[in-house]
Amino acid sequence: MHNLSLKTLSERLQSRELTSVALTQHFLDRIARFDGELNAFVTVTPELALEMAQAADAKLDRGEGHRLTGIPVAHKDIFCTLDVKTSCGSKMLNNFLSPYDAAVVEKLKSLDMPMLGKTNMDEFAMGSSTESSYYGRTLNPWDHRAVPGGSSGGSAAAVAAGLAPVATGSDTGGSIRQPAAFCGISGIKPTYGAVSRYGMIAYASSFDQGGPMARSAEDAAWLLEAMAGLDERDSTSVALASTDYSRDLSRSVQGMKVGVPEEYFSEGLEADVAETVQQAIGELEKLGAEIVRIHLPNKDLAVSSYYVLAPAEASSNLSRFDGVRYGHRCEAPKDLNDLYTRSRSEGFGDEVKRRIMVGTYVLSEGYYDAYYRKAQKLRRLVRDDFVKAFEQCDLIVGPVAPSVAFDIGEKTDDPVSMYLADLYTIPVNLAGLPAMSIPAGFARGRPVGLHIVGPYFEEHKILQLAHQYQQVTDWHHAVATDYR
Amino acid sequence: MQDWEVVIGLEIHAQLTTHTKIFSGSPIAYGAEPNSQANLLDLGMPGQLPVLNKAVIPKAIRFGLAVGANIGRRSVFDRKNYFYPDLPKGYQTSQFTYPIVEDGGSLDIEVDGQTRRIGITRAHLEEDAGKSIHDAFPGMTGVDLNRAGTPLLEIVSEPDMRSAQEAVAYARKMHELVQFLDICDGNMQEGSFRVDSNVSIHKPGTPFGTRAELKNINSFRFIEQAIEFEIERQIEIVESGGEVIQETRLYDPERNETRSMREKEEANDYRYFPCPDLLPVVIEQTDIDQEARAMPELPDAKRVRYQENWGLSQEDAQMLTASRAMADYFETLVDLTGEAKKAANWVMGDLSKALNQDGLTIDRSPVSAKMLAGLMARVDDGTISGKMAKQVFAAMWAGEGHADDVIEAKGLKQITDEGAIGEMVDRVLAEHPDQVAAYQAGQEKMLGFFVGQVMKASKGQANPAQVNAVLKARLAQA
Numbered sequence: 024m025h026n027l028s029l030k031t032l033s034e035r036l037q038s039r040e041l042t043s044v045a046l047t048q049h050f051l052d053r054i055a056r057f058d059g060e061l062n063a064f065v066t067v068t069p070e071l072a073l074e075m076a077q078a079a080d081a082k083l084d085r086g087e088g089h090r091l092t093g094i095p096v097a098h099k100d101i102f103c104t105l106d107v108k109t110s111c112g113s114k115m116l117n118n119f120l121s122p123y124d125a126a127v128v129e130k131l132k133s134l135d136m137p138m139l140g141k142t143n144m145d146e147f148a149m150g151s152s153t154e155s156s157y158y159g160r161t162l163n164p165w166d167h168r169a170v171p172g173g174s175s176g177g178s179a180a181a182v183a184a185g186l187a188p189v190a191t192g193s194d195t196g197g198s199i200r201q202p203a204a205f206c207g208i209s210g211i212k213p214t215y216g217a218v219s220r221y222g223m224i225a226y227a228s229s230f231d232q233g234g235p236m237a238r239s240a241e242d243a244a245w246l247l248e249a250m251a252g253l254d255e256r257d258s259t260s261v262a263l264a265s266t267d268y269s270r271d272l273s274r275s276v277q278g279m280k281v282g283v284p285e286e287y288f289s290e291g292l293e294a295d296v297a298e299t300v301q302q303a304i305g306e307l308e309k310l311g312a313e314i315v316r317i318h319l320p321n322k323d324l325a326v327s328s329y330y331v332l333a334p335a336e337a338s339s340n341l342s343r344f345d346g347v348r349y350g351h352r353c354e355a356p357k358d359l360n361d362l363y364t365r366s367r368s369e370g371f372g373d374e375v376k377r378r379i380m381v382g383t384y385v386l387s388e389g390y391y392d393a394y395y396r397k398a399q400k401l402r403r404l405v406r407d408d409f410v411k412a413f414e415q416c417d418l419i420v421g422p423v424a425p426s427v428a429f430d431i432g433e434k435t436d437d438p439v440s441m442y443l444a445d446l447y448t449i450p451v452n453l454a455g456l457p458a459m460s461i462p463a464g465f466a467r468g469r470p471v472g473l474h475i476v477g478p479y480f481e482e483h484k485i486l487q488l489a490h491q492y493q494q495v496t497d498w499h500h501a502v503a504t505d506y507r
Numbered sequence: 508m509q510d511w512e513v514v515i516g517l518e519i520h521a522q523l524t525t526h527t528k529i530f531s532g533s534p535i536a537y538g539a540e541p542n543s544q545a546n547l548l549d550l551g552m553p554g555q556l557p558v559l560n561k562a563v564i565p566k567a568i569r570f571g572l573a574v575g576a577n578i579g580r581r582s583v584f585d586r587k588n589y590f591y592p593d594l595p596k597g598y599q600t601s602q603f604t605y606p607i608v609e610d611g612g613s614l615d616i617e618v619d620g621q622t623r624r625i626g627i628t629r630a631h632l633e634e635d636a637g638k639s640i641h642d643a644f645p646g647m648t649g650v651d652l653n654r655a656g657t658p659l660l661e662i663v664s665e666p667d668m669r670s671a672q673e674a675v676a677y678a679r680k681m682h683e684l685v686q687f688l689d690i691c692d693g694n695m696q697e698g699s700f701r702v703d704s705n706v707s708i709h710k711p712g713t714p715f716g717t718r719a720e721l722k723n724i725n726s727f728r729f730i731e732q733a734i735e736f737e738i739e740r741q742i743e744i745v746e747s748g749g750e751v752i753q754e755t756r757l758y759d760p761e762r763n764e765t766r767s768m769r770e771k772e773e774a775n776d777y778r779y780f781p782c783p784d785l786l787p788v789v790i791e792q793t794d795i796d797q798e799a800r801a802m803p804e805l806p807d808a809k810r811v812r813y814q815e816n817w818g819l820s821q822e823d824a825q826m827l828t829a830s831r832a833m834a835d836y837f838e839t840l841v842d843l844t845g846e847a848k849k850a851a852n853w854v855m856g857d858l859s860k861a862l863n864q865d866g867l868t869i870d871r872s873p874v875s876a877k878m879l880a881g882l883m884a885r886v887d888d889g890t891i892s893g894k895m896a897k898q899v900f901a902a903m904w905a906g907e908g909h910a911d912d913v914i915e916a917k918g919l920k921q922i923t924d925e926g927a928i929g930e931m932v933d934r935v936l937a938e939h940p941d942q943v944a945a946y947q948a949g950q951e952k953m954l955g956f957f958v959g960q961v962m963k964a965s966k967g968q969a970n971p972a973q974v975n976a977v978l979k980a981r982l983a984q985a
Binding site for chain 2: 102103109111116119121122123125220221222223224225227228229255256257258259335336338339341342343344345347348349359363383386387388391395
């Protein structure tokens with residue numbers, strides 16, 4: 024039951040051969056069985072999930088509801104959930120019960136999708152391995168020695184291990200796509216502005232974007248449709264022409280121009296990953312896509328630009344965690360300064376502190392022009408690269424990450440090597456484009472993702488290519504032996 | 508020795524009159540229970556996002572046009588980062604690099620008969636902080652976030668003022684302007700209009716001295732006193748070989764002195780950067796045109812019109828334009844009566860006196876312009892005398908109804924019957940033969956005496972003009 028597509032689950036729920044309570048209980052049972060070790064969840068909400076499942080069943084009994092009604096979902100712990108702990112992976116928010124629901128949570132609740140719980144993540148979404156969580160690391164279901172990727176590692180692991188049929192994630196520099204690749208699932212980061220950021224705890228506001236993490240492109244399309252749309256509470260939210268992301272799934276990709284950036288297959292990319300990605304590109308060609316060589320010359324500037332801009336925004340976004348109104352407060356502060364200093368020193372982990380310090384530095388008087396302003400210019404160059412590239416092709420494909428999932432602890436002492444794990448995903452966030460990772464095979468027994476990048480608001484085209492690929496491949500059906 | 512020249516620039520925070528905050532839907536009302544007007548955004552909850560209250564845009568444009576400034580066609584909100592308990596997000600959203608009102612603006616002030624033009628550097632939109640309450644809880648500080656997020660227009664002047672008098676004249680003029688533009692209620696006690704003064708001294712021809720900032724002074728009188736004190740303080744320091752340091756100082760009206768605030772301001776680096784949660788504010792020419800068309804007549808123009816069209820004195824014109832409500836009241840009264848001078852006398856006389864006594868502003872006057880026009884009409888048509896009108900006005904003020912009702916109820920109708928007046932005149936003249944003789948011997952000022960006696964006899968109800976005329980006629984005959 025835990026390996027079925029949303030479409031099949033939906034059909035069985037609608038026909039009432041399956042109840043939402045039974046389905047939800049099934050996933051709760053699997054969480055109980057596996058999550059002690061896997062640690063994909065920070066919080067599990069069985070009572071709430073079953074209550075919502077009952078409500079879903081009542082609706083389905085009356086022949087009401089949406090096609091997602093009754094299908095359980097897990098939320099990344101970055102989304103605020105009413106009266107449920109919302110930690111963002113941090114000690115800082117260990118005691119934080121959100122007084123409201125994020126827009127995404129609200130939307131899925133309104134469709135009666137039972138919430139299984141909140142998934143683990145790098146602290147404040149800062150990381151690529153889910154190792155910086157205050158709540159312990161999450162294991163990769165394919166290999167317990169490996170990280171699941173990050174920052175949405177909990178959601179990726181939960182879906183890959185069959186602990187949730189589908190989950191939400193967020194992607195600031197690759198946080199949906201890289202863990203999707205590492206765990207062998209399908210995850211899409213929508214165009215910036217497509218999914219409301221209201222209630223999604225901000226890391227770097229001009230990059231952050233919520234999106235679905237699923238077992239297939241089709242499942243991702245279904246969930247994205249439920250997540251996307253204009254929200255007046257988010258000024259950067261966009262009125263979309265259509266949220267019917269499934270509309271082109273079954274259309275052939277015959278004649279579609281698929282760009283392959285030469286720069287993405289240069290040094291730094293592991294040979295077996297490159298080979299797997301090339302094979303996937305070969306499949307696309309067999310499907311009738313026309314492969315065109317393109318160039319993204321400013322790719323190498325992206326990581327530097329991102330690691331100035333994102334920390335700059337983060338340093339400001341995280342100022343509100345000051346121990347005054349909510350969150351961690353130190354014991355017996357002797358004055359205001361002590362309250363701030365100790366609350367924040369105790370509440371934040373190392374990576375968060377590192378980025379706050381970097382961000383504070385690059386915005387400081389005398390350094391702003393050299394860092395922040397220059398990084399903004401680079402950001403424009405990177406975006407312009409994509410705009411030019413899309414004059415020659417419909418979509419761009421390449422690797423998601425330079426390697427398969429690395430070992431736990433492998434990069435924790437070397438932040439820069441961790442940052443470089445996002446070298447293919449970050450440019451997309453700088454440009455605000457939609458992009459997806461789908462499973463494309465294995466290298467050394469660990470999953471490899473195929474990266475598909477599209478023009479603004481052309482998620483449907485990305486999903487079309489992904490779905491067509493998944494019609495002729497089985498990688499997305501693969502499940503790690505222990506979790507079958 | 509050459510004299511010191513004083514250099515003053517003002518930063519004025521005008522709270523914009525909106526129903527809700529600048530980035531949240533919380534209401535704005537002064538004096539509410541602490542934190543009762545703070546929603547999740549105002550509390551700085553995680554995941555909360557600001558949405559610009561568009562009502563502030565036309566107000567800022569109107570201000571910019573009124574002072575002749577360039578309007579920023581694409582203004583950008585920045586974050587000003589610093590930690591303070593009454594700043595829930597850890598940053599204040601403001602406009603730093605691209606303000607909505609750019610350069611080019613100015614305001615003319617008049618001091619000692621001299622007109623001076625004070626440049627306006629810029630004006631930008633920003634959110635107010637909350638309030639820290641230090642005296643309510645022993646050993647603790649309370650935070651009230653009702654004010655957090657209140658929309659402000661910060662108006663920055665050039666350092667063009669050369670005396671405390673000029674600074675106050677500028678502040679007053681600005682205070683008047685923002686109220687006329689209907690963008691700020693001007694209430695200084697409630698903090699709707701706050702003036703920070705940057706004061707320095709130097710010798711003419713040399714670079715400006717180091718300035719001190721005098722913050723949050725809530726009356727014009729205190730602004731003047733604070734600046735005067737600060738000038739003396741700086742001169743004393745420099746003349747005794749010391750150096751003025753750049754700092755924020757608070758004025759203590761009880762001791763009439765300025766005191767240094769904690770030095771936290773000094774090394775602050777606010778790390779301004781564009782707020783990624785808000786889009787730039789794009790203003791089209793049509794938006795500007797619309798505000799230009801809706802621009803109310805400004806006080807300077809009104810004063811000229813009152814003098815040129817209605818023959819009022821400069822002082823009267825000044826008084827009648829003290830507030831937009833006052834000018835509106837006065838203009839309505841003139842429209843209804845066609846009598847500018849008489850209307851002016853009423854507004855500046857009995858009405859102002861009554862308002863002062865009851866501590867009311869003119870827009871709360873129990874006697875509306877229409878009611879006062881009704882009273883003036885009864886004086887004009889001779890139904891009552893000017894003196895009786897004062898009595899009627901007092902009754903109207905006390906809520907006894909319209910002029911006609913009061914006149915009726917009190918039996919105050921003027922005696923205009925020629926025969927009745929003639930009888931009274933004859934009686935008075937008969938009772939005072941000596942005075943009649945004196946008058947006839949050339950003491951014409953005795954006429955006033957007779958008028959008084961007749962009015963007294965009529966219990967004030969005789970028409971004085973008629974009394975006058977009859978008296979003159981009879982005395983000439985006698």
